[in-house]
Amino acid sequence: MTIKTGSQFREPQPLSLRLWHWLNGLTVLLLLATVFLRKSFLSGRMMAHLIEEKLTTEKVVLSAEQAKVAAGAIRDEMWNWHFRLGFVLTGLLVFRIFLTQKPFPRLKPAFQKSKHVGLVKSLYATFYLSLLFMVLSGLTMYFSGDLHISEKIADQIQDIHELFQWYFLGFLILHVGGVIFAENRGDAGLVSDMIHGGERPNSAK
Numbered sequence: 001m002t003i004k005t006g007s008q009f010r011e012p013q014p015l016s017l018r019l020w021h022w023l024n025g026l027t028v029l030l031l032l033a034t035v036f037l038r039k040s041f042l043s044g045r046m047m048a049h050l051i052e053e054k055l056t057t058e059k060v061v062l063s064a065e066q067a068k069v070a071a072g073a074i075r076d077e078m079w080n081w082h083f084r085l086g087f088v089l090t091g092l093l094v095f096r097i098f099l100t101q102k103p104f105p106r107l108k109p110a111f112q113k114s115k116h117v118g119l120v121k122s123l124y125a126t127f128y129l130s131l132l133f134m135v136l137s138g139l140t141m142y143f144s145g146d147l148h149i150s151e152k153i154a155d156q157i158q159d160i161h162e163l164f165q166w167y168f169l170g171f172l173i174l175h176v177g178g179v180i181f182a183e184n185r186g187d188a189g190l191v192s193d194m195i196h197g198g199e200r201p202n203s204a205k
């Protein structure tokens, strides 16, 4: 196997960007986890069924309606974390825009470097645009009452917001896969740069 040498992606990563990167990554993962829980173990239907079944074996008789109310209360408690994390993500986006010392990916110089670098930076550009959309749509839905937004419009926004979860899953797979690939193809040290910052190109060793 031929291993390409020469880094294409390694660059100094300022502390502010590194902090943002890991906190943002964790928050997106946790947001996806709340969605996963809502659609699986903690879905209203599955839990209502479980509650009804378990209580029947304990000789407690609960109507299907009562089981649904209990299940809904537990699910809502978990789902509140979606909103809390949503506000954390909003704060992190504001931090990324105004406080990190790294500009957003610029595509022209990236494509001048190579097509591969250009495509990777384009993926990051789509990530930032999607993040902006998730934050704006999430906040619009959350405050739809205060903003006097009709239920129909809020539902339409929710449909698109919901669809974008697939973008984030796709990004995660491409990004983590891409970073592992790059680490093995001339960019060894890329992940540790994202942890300790890397070296400035002209810094003394």
Ligand code: HEM
Pocket (backbone or CB within 6 Å): 009, 021, 024, 025, 026, 028, 029, 103, 104, 105, 120, 124, 127, 172, 175, 176, 179, 190, 191, 194
């Ligand atoms: C094990 C998990 C992860 C590792 C090892 C990792 C590693 C890295 C590395 C090494 C870079 C710099 C690469 C380059 O400049 O091209 C990077 C950039 C980036 N990562 Fe991650 N990452 C992880 C998870 C995530 C997650 C979960 C997200 C968001 C959902 C994310 C979003 C980004 C973004 C947006 C950039 C570009 C930052 C910029 O230069 O503006 N990463 N990541």
Ligand code: HEM
Pocket (backbone or CB within 6 Å): 028, 031, 032, 035, 038, 082, 083, 085, 086, 087, 089, 090, 134, 135, 137, 138, 139, 141, 142, 158, 161, 162, 163, 164, 165, 168
């Ligand atoms: C990567 C980030 C995010 C992902 C993947 C995501 C995913 C989702 C999904 C899949 C739903 C639909 C759930 C369902 O009805 O079954 C949803 C609903 C919602 N999300 Fe997000 N979301 C994200 C960020 C945010 C942010 C930043 C906010 C802002 C506070 C937010 C607020 C909401 C609200 C208000 C709803 C409607 C909930 C309801 O009516 O029960 N989300 N989200």
